[in-house]
Amino acid sequence: MKIVVCVKHVPDTAEADVVITPDKKGIKKEGLAFGINEWDEYALEEAILTKEKYGGEVVAITIGGKDSEDTLRRCLAKGADRAVRVEDPALEGSDAYALAKALGAVIKKEMPDYDIIFTGTQAGDDGFAQVGQTLAETLGIPHAALVTKVEIQDGKAKIHRELEGGLEEVLEIQLPAVLAVQTGINEPRYVSIMGIRKAKKKELKVLNLSDVGLSPDEVGEKGSLLKLEELYVPPVEKMAEILTGAPEETAARLASILDEKGLIPK
Amino acid sequence: MAEVFVLVEHRRGEIRDITFEMLSGCRDVAKSLDASVTAVLLGKNVDNFVEQLKSWADKILVVEDDKLENFNAEAYQKVLSHLIKERNPVLTLIGHTSFGMDLAPALAAELGIPLATDCIGFEVKDGALIAIRQMYGGKVNARFSFKKSPYMATIRSAAFKAEELGLSAEVEKVPSPLTEEVTTKRFLEYVEAVVGEVDITQAERIVAIGRGVGDYSDEKVRSMIEELANELGAVIACSRPIVDKGWLPKDRQVGTSGKTVKPKLYLALGISGAFQHVAGMSASETIVAVNKDPKAPIFTVADYGIVDDLFKVVPALTEKIREIKGGS
Numbered sequence: 275m276k277i278v279v280c281v282k283h284v285p286d287t288a289e290a291d292v293v294i295t296p297d298k299k300g301i302k303k304e305g306l307a308f309g310i311n312e313w314d315e316y317a318l319e320e321a322i323l324t325k326e327k328y329g330g331e332v333v334a335i336t337i338g339g340k341d342s343e344d345t346l347r348r349c350l351a352k353g354a355d356r357a358v359r360v361e362d363p364a365l366e367g368s369d370a371y372a373l374a375k376a377l378g379a380v381i382k383k384e385m386p387d388y389d390i391i392f393t394g395t396q397a398g399d400d401g402f403a404q405v406g407q408t409l410a411e412t413l414g415i416p417h418a419a420l421v422t423k424v425e426i427q428d429g430k431a432k433i434h435r436e437l438e439g440g441l442e443e444v445l446e447i448q449l450p451a452v453l454a455v456q457t458g459i460n461e462p463r464y465v466s467i468m469g470i471r472k473a474k475k476k477e478l479k480v481l482n483l484s485d486v487g488l489s490p491d492e493v494g495e496k497g498s499l500l501k502l503e504e505l506y507v508p509p510v511e512k513m514a515e516i517l518t519g520a521p522e523e524t525a526a527r528l529a530s531i532l533d534e535k536g537l538i539p540k
Numbered sequence: 541m542a543e544v545f546v547l548v549e550h551r552r553g554e555i556r557d558i559t560f561e562m563l564s565g566c567r568d569v570a571k572s573l574d575a576s577v578t579a580v581l582l583g584k585n586v587d588n589f590v591e592q593l594k595s596w597a598d599k600i601l602v603v604e605d606d607k608l609e610n611f612n613a614e615a616y617q618k619v620l621s622h623l624i625k626e627r628n629p630v631l632t633l634i635g636h637t638s639f640g641m642d643l644a645p646a647l648a649a650e651l652g653i654p655l656a657t658d659c660i661g662f663e664v665k666d667g668a669l670i671a672i673r674q675m676y677g678g679k680v681n682a683r684f685s686f687k688k689s690p691y692m693a694t695i696r697s698a699a700f701k702a703e704e705l706g707l708s709a710e711v712e713k714v715p716s717p718l719t720e721e722v723t724t725k726r727f728l729e730y731v732e733a734v735v736g737e738v739d740i741t742q743a744e745r746i747v748a749i750g751r752g753v754g755d756y757s758d759e760k761v762r763s764m765i766e767e768l769a770n771e772l773g774a775v776i777a778c779s780r781p782i783v784d785k786g787w788l789p790k791d792r793q794v795g796t797s798g799k800t801v802k803p804k805l806y807l808a809l810g811i812s813g814a815f816q817h818v819a820g821m822s823a824s825e826t827i828v829a830v831n832k833d834p835k836a837p838i839f840t841v842a843d844y845g846i847v848d849d850l851f852k853v854v855p856a857l858t859e860k861i862r863e864i865k866g867g868s
């Protein structure tokens with residue numbers, strides 16, 4: 275099996291103070307911890323599991339700056355065979371559509387005989403949930419989003435897709451296909467010392483646009499269909515009453531509120 | 541007159557709420573775009589749906605085909621791209637649901653139409669559409685403009701209210717453009733959610749844990765949470781990452797892909813408040829959140845909040861509740 279996995283290096287903003295830059299087009303990166311997109315961690319694991327089961331090769335691909343090599347090295351340490359990073363100033367301002375075109379071009383160049391392409395369902399930073407399915411369309415192959423189970427059967431895959439409320443649907447999909455995976459599909463392995471050592475010997479290639487046969491007009495703002503006008507702080511319509519003080523005080527206050535409301539069983 | 545298309549989402553004989561939310565929520569933007577609203581209904585034996593939709597749209601466009609019985613992104617894409625090319629709606633709206641996430645991106649790419657996903661609102665500026673959507677887990681809002689029209693957007697569940705419109709739609713049946721079976725993708729079956737021993741939807745009090753509790757397989761963490769839940773007579777539920785890690789069974793997950801709960805008390809510990817989680821708990825009577833990040837979106841749905849380390853607050857709270865119970 276020739277397996278591609280698309281991974282994105284993203285900031286962890288769950289606990290961080292997110293500050294919008296003065297041009298309103300991005301957020302301040304200082305002080306943020308970056309790492310592999312949560313969904314892509316599961317996509318990577320699925321790619322490696324697939325290779326372990328059926329043999330073959332896994333190539334991890336990212337479009338991003340030099341710092342995203344951390345994420346690629348993580349992929350190599352966990353079991354990807356090689357990694358490719360594409361960086362080009364012309365990619366600046368690319369929307370999901372332009373990114374998908376760029377990913378498609380890299381894949382055609384680096385693994386044209388792919389059997390399966392794994393992506394995450396969404397990136398935690400932009401939350402588009404769009405790139406994988408768009409990539410499939412640009413490559414002219416089928417896709418499935420929110421994939422929670424994959425069983426490969428010659429030339430096809432039997433997959434589960436997550437619907438709402440815990441319901442799933444089972445589908446048969448022809449390969450090659452793009453499978454955009456959902457979290458929880460597997461149990462991502464930890465990075466081992468041995469893996470890190472092996473990763474050092476693996477290839478991490480850096481390409482620019484012309485290397486993958488794209489012109490600057492096909493990506494970036496010119497090649498995009500959507501344009502970010504501005505970021506802004508969400509208006510707060512309602513805000514909790516915040517209890518302040520040391521933990522003993524806030525806990526005491528909360529306990530008495532719960533008591534007043536009859537929420538403490540006696 | 542220009543049209544706004546709203547794709548009807550239905551599953552197993554029921555129209556899903558997102559459909560009515562979109563039909564009702566898009567009236568303003570349709571008006572600003574000088575467009576009428578057309579509900580686009582694809583399926584097999586849909587007469588019953590047509591009746592239900594009549595008061596919600598100006599027009600209902602119906603395509604019936606056995607091949608559209610179950611949702612199949614490939615088959616839907618073929619039919620919709622045909623309809624969109626034929627009628628050129630100024631805007632096509634699809635739910636940002638499992639169905640829409642699978643369908644919309646490829647459909648838009650095929651047609652070369654700009655797509656804004658997971659939208660929570662729109663503005664029309666100088667006749668052009670602006671989409672509002674969230675980024676960074678709901679910590680930032682963004683305005684996106686479209687390079688050209690027509691436009692396409694997917695809509696977040698519950699972003700708009702479904703309010704009765706009292707219209708009487710004209711119904712137009714269109715022959716199915718599907719000539720052959722879709723072979724790239726085939727629906728096999730549905731798999732029901734597993735039924736566990738605890739039904740969190742029936743609980744009066746819920747202690748819900750999120751990624752902020754750290755390693756829930758750690759005995760110390762687990763007993764700290766269980767003690768609080770015991771004192772409160774509460775059931776323990778959680779956000780998705782806790783289930784993804786295998787620390788609690790799927791039937792304890794609250795949110796769009798889990799359960800919807802409405803307890804008297806929902807105590808959220810270390811949960812950021814992503815909309816997929818909030819959708820499953822916002823109707824709770826009293827919501828309390830403990831989170832060390834003062835900007836966590838959960839505080840905008842909670843009634844009471846404590847901005848602190850849950851590992852300090854939870855033991856103290858358990859203690860105070862014990863005191864209250866002991867004293868009565």
Ligand SMILES: Cc1cc2nc3c(=O)[nH]c(=O)nc-3n(C[C@H](O)[C@H](O)[C@H](O)COP(=O)(O)OP(=O)(O)OC[C@H]3O[C@@H](n4cnc5c(N)ncnc54)[C@H](O)[C@@H]3O)c2cc1C
Nearest residue numbers: 750751752779780795796797798810811812817831832850
């Ligand atoms: C299609 C789809 C469906 C989904 N369905 C669901 C669903 O049904 N339910 C669901 O929950 N999610 C769902 N998600 C995932 C959702 O988008 C979020 O990723 C998830 O809800 C985040 O969970 P969390 O709040 O526990 O974790 P995080 O977002 O990582 O937040 C952890 C929080 O804990 C706080 N924290 C950390 N340490 C401490 C401490 N010591 N004390 C106090 N606070 C602390 C942090 O400040 C942070 O706010 C879905 C996603 C997709 C794409």
Ligand SMILES: Nc1ncnc2c1ncn2[C@@H]1O[C@H](COP(=O)(O)O)[C@@H](O)[C@H]1O
Nearest residue numbers: 280281337393394396397402403404405
């Ligand atoms: N810059 C990128 N490089 C590589 N893969 C990406 C990139 N952006 C998005 N992806 C892939 O597309 C998926 C969905 O992202 P998105 O549509 O941006 O939410 C991610 O989980 C990745 O697998």
